[in-house]
Amino acid sequence: MRFAALSDKGKKRSVNEDNFFVNEKLNFFMVADGMGGHAAGEIASQIAAEVSASFNFSLVDPLEDLNNLTQLINEEIIKKSKKNIDYQGMGTTFAAVLIKDKMLYYTNLGDSRIYIYNQKNKILKKISQDHSLVADLLRKGKITKSEAFNHPQKNILTQALGLEEKLDLDQGKLKLEADDYILLCTDGLSDMLKEEKISYIFNYNKELKIISEKLLEKALSNGGLDNITILVVDWNE
Template identity: 40%
Template structure:
């Protein structure tokens, strides 16, 4: 049995929550899918973009049928499914963005997780993240941000301690609605007993350091309370953005 909970909050500075989230089960019942998306754009365009991403993903994921797929092939099949569906979402957002001035230029990040047995297949576009928490080893970030500052860090021109003071700390280099030939990065991970998966928008990670996230994730709290505590911590630290979290315990 999988225990999970989502929590989303507008934060303390925004007037609209442009984050969206969703979950579903595959057609044959063997895979559980989860998604968190963080929209961007003028007016309510960010909300439209993130909701389009979630709705499209759930539509496709609920039709995924693993009944005739060999278990050993599932990680590869799920990886391909996530990559293909991300491009489908991208095309749908682009089409909607051409439908009216208020939607022009809208986009969204997304972090996706598919749970099959003790395997987690995780995909991301943008700076929404996935972590795996373990009581003995702490917390590990699985995804790699598609952001300007992450590129600077990887090239040795910026340290992680300097990120919060960088003028382009919120600039992302990849988003649904602007993918072009770029797609999702996908990671396949084994999940051990007692480990938890965290999906979140950057409204959490920009406000709460990884060590504090680890303390909450590994603090023997039920998934519902863990989500609420993560949201509260982000708001207590400023709450400058919308905050969405999903805690999943396979």
């Protein structure tokens, strides 16, 4: 299975608090966007990547695996934040997928995103649900999609790993189709590029490396206000 991954601190941040991890053998992919003072966000997202790397996937029930992994990451971040005063309040978003037998299993918490782009029908579909104030307003019909993209409070999260013991995860599964590409990204990409532009870049570029580079280049040229992490996967290979 082919993939391309890029992570950049952007133009305004001094530290990159994003992390990602790939297990090619298991077809597992994740991105995490950390938050918290004293560079604690970097620690939280790093914990997400490290726990993912050491987690024992049974693959009997991939959704249960993802649920257990997410709960474990949450516990580890909370445990570490209690031991170090500088880490108190740290947290991270978490978006992860497992691909098995032409099925995509996913879990998400926060505002990192999982998209599917189909090269044949040229349709980009966001399959994850954001946990944010603006996403709640959008789902309730109180603001439009365009207003959500430009909303001054769009970075206020309603959930993240490491903040509370109880999680309300966004999880699901779907059957992958021929010509599907999977995109995982932090909000450093999705806050800088509207979905129409993301779709355009997929439409006019076929190579994963070029797609990821074009996405990063455009996010930076549009301001690069946050850390940017991009994972593009071609599951057909």
